[in-house]
Amino acid sequence: MIPKIVSFGYKNYEVVDKKRVAICKTCGSKITDGAATTSNFVRHLKLHKERNVKLFPAEKAVLTAELILQDAAETEQPVPVPVPAEEELEDMEGEGLFAAYHKRQKRDVGTPPAVQLSHYIDMAEGQNALLFWALNSKTLPSLFQVAIRVLAVPASSAPVERVFSHGGIILRPHRAQMTDRLLANLIFCKCNAV
Numbered sequence: 001m002i003p004k005i006v007s008f009g010y011k012n013y014e015v016v017d018k019k020r021v022a023i024c025k026t027c028g029s030k031i032t033d034g035a036a037t038t039s040n041f042v043r044h045l046k047l048h049k050e051r052n053v054k055l056f057p058a059e060k061a062v063l064t065a066e067l068i069l070q071d072a073a074e075t076e077q078p079v080p081v082p083v084p085a086e087e088e089l090e091d092m093e094g095e096g097l098f099a100a101y102h103k104r105q106k107r108d109v110g111t112p113p114a115v116q117l118s119h120y121i122d123m124a125e126g127q128n129a130l131l132f133w134a135l136n137s138k139t140l141p142s143l144f145q146v147a148i149r150v151l152a153v154p155a156s157s158a159p160v161e162r163v164f165s166h167g168g169i170i171l172r173p174h175r176a177q178m179t180d181r182l183l184a185n186l187i188f189c190k191c192n193a194v
Helices: 004-010 037-046 057-075 086-095 097-108 113-125 129-136 139-151 158-170 180-191
Strands: 014-015 022-024
Touching: 014 057, 057 113, 113 129, 113 139, 129 139
Parallel strands: none
Antiparallel strands: 014 022
C-alpha cells in the first residue's frame, strides 16, 4: 500500500495486491521493485513524451485557460432558481410580459465560467490578487472558488520539505511494518507539536 504521505504523486497508478507494484494508467506498464517511491514515479513519467513537450507561450496560455475553465466547471455550484412570490408576479404583470421575462432571466442565470474568465483576464492584470478577489468574489463566483484553492497554497516549499524529512526519519527499514495511518499520525504529531 502506498503511504498517504506520498500518495499525491501516484494519481496515475494503481496498487496491485498489497505489494509495492503499480500499473501506469497512461501506458499500462507494470512497475515493481519499490514502485511507491518518488524517484521511480518521476523516472517513469519521463518516458511519456506527451508530458515533456515544450509549449509556446500562446499554447501555454490557451492550455491554462482550458484547465481553469475545467476546474471552475467542476467546482461550480448550481445556481438556485428563486421562485417569485405572488406580489412579485403581480408587479411583473403590470410591466409587461417581456420585461418580466427579461428580469427573471437576469436574476436566475449565473455567468458561465468562460465569460467570467475573460472578464478576469481583462480586469486583473497588474492588481494584487488577494485584494482583487476580496472585491470581486461576488462578480466572479466560479473563478473565486478556484482562486481560494490556489491562493491558499503557501509561497514557500519549506514546510513541505520538513514534512518529507520527518517522514524519512520516522519511516526507516526497521519500521517497515508500520501502517500508512500510523505513519500519517506520527508525522502529524511531529510537525504540529507546540
